[in-house]
Amino acid sequence: MSEKQSARRPGGRSARVAAQVHRAVTDLIGERGYGNFTVGDVAARAGVADSSVYRRWGNLEALLGEVALSRLNARSPMPDTGTLAGDLRTYAAQVAREITGPDGPAVLHLAVALTGTGEQGEQAGEALRTERTRQLQSVLDRAGERGEDAPEAFEVLDHVLAPMYIRVLFGMDGLTPEYIDGLVDRLLSFRTGGAGR
Template identity: 40%
Template sequence: METQRRPGGRSARVRDAVRQATLVEVTERGYEGLTVENVAKRSGVHKTSIYRRWGSPEGLVADALELAAEEPIPVPDTGTLAGDLRALTEALRAGFASPHGSAVGCAFIVAGMQHPAAAAAMQNFTAARRKQSVVVVERAVARGELPGTVDANELIRFALAPIYYRLFVTHEPVAPEDAAKAADAALAAARAGIL
């Protein structure tokens, strides 16, 4: 007889405790300071259990990203695509402007740049977030604001890319007006048939 895993239970509590400890550790110490030992102390889970299940700090980050990808994000519904895109870009800007959001986001991106497992988890995470966000484009097409030929994924990428560029390439601050410009430029490209 095959034993079935119960949803939730001890395994889910352990995973949640380790994930929460990982997030606190990367917030306080950054990715470079993330260690299995510190996560074990903070989570109350023995380090051998963490090594067995997650293997390394990269595994911890990859798992935290996997869990975060499953979480829903608030998708704006302002009634116009311009308003929705501006709300999405502002949410990204504001998230990275907060100390917690900046520390966690930067840690995930750094890990993704250095380790294949974290990179794959980061790709899945961004794909999941983009999948939730394209709803604003689909609604705009249904309202007749854009033709059905627009590539919704590309439109979302175009709106968010300038913010990531400023944050991680040029290390410039991102003001609310910068986020609004990114949204407006992506919408203009879509309306021009570029996307």
């Protein structure tokens, strides 16, 4: 009876099981790579029954999509430095910390792999793009309210975030503060006709 009550309570047993399963998926991706483990492997690593995983997520792809989104959609406070350049530099630095952290490369590889797994993978990719765009748009809207000439969200994705993702996906070094600031500076310089280059 107490177990049923705790399963209903937010933050109770259900939340603990989800956290254990998410951790197990992230560990297995890091160790074996995408496509090299089963629901049974995840359940064994998490210390739960296979049926618990199937009951909650339905299949492995749905679980993997949820893990990718939850890890890559970290909702860090959006920066408000008073300038567009400062906000974009700070935001880009936050994203760099997310994707280069202990689980960042593995989860980023998972997000890319999922885009080729059918409808659920496409939904995971779309949800990630939507969240990143929403985050960026809040920064860009605020810049516009201050009278600054803000780029489109997709320009920031293309010129700032995409190069960082590529470096992490291909195991390249170099997400230094100088590199990240340079991406932002080049985007803003290009928009102002190359001033400051």
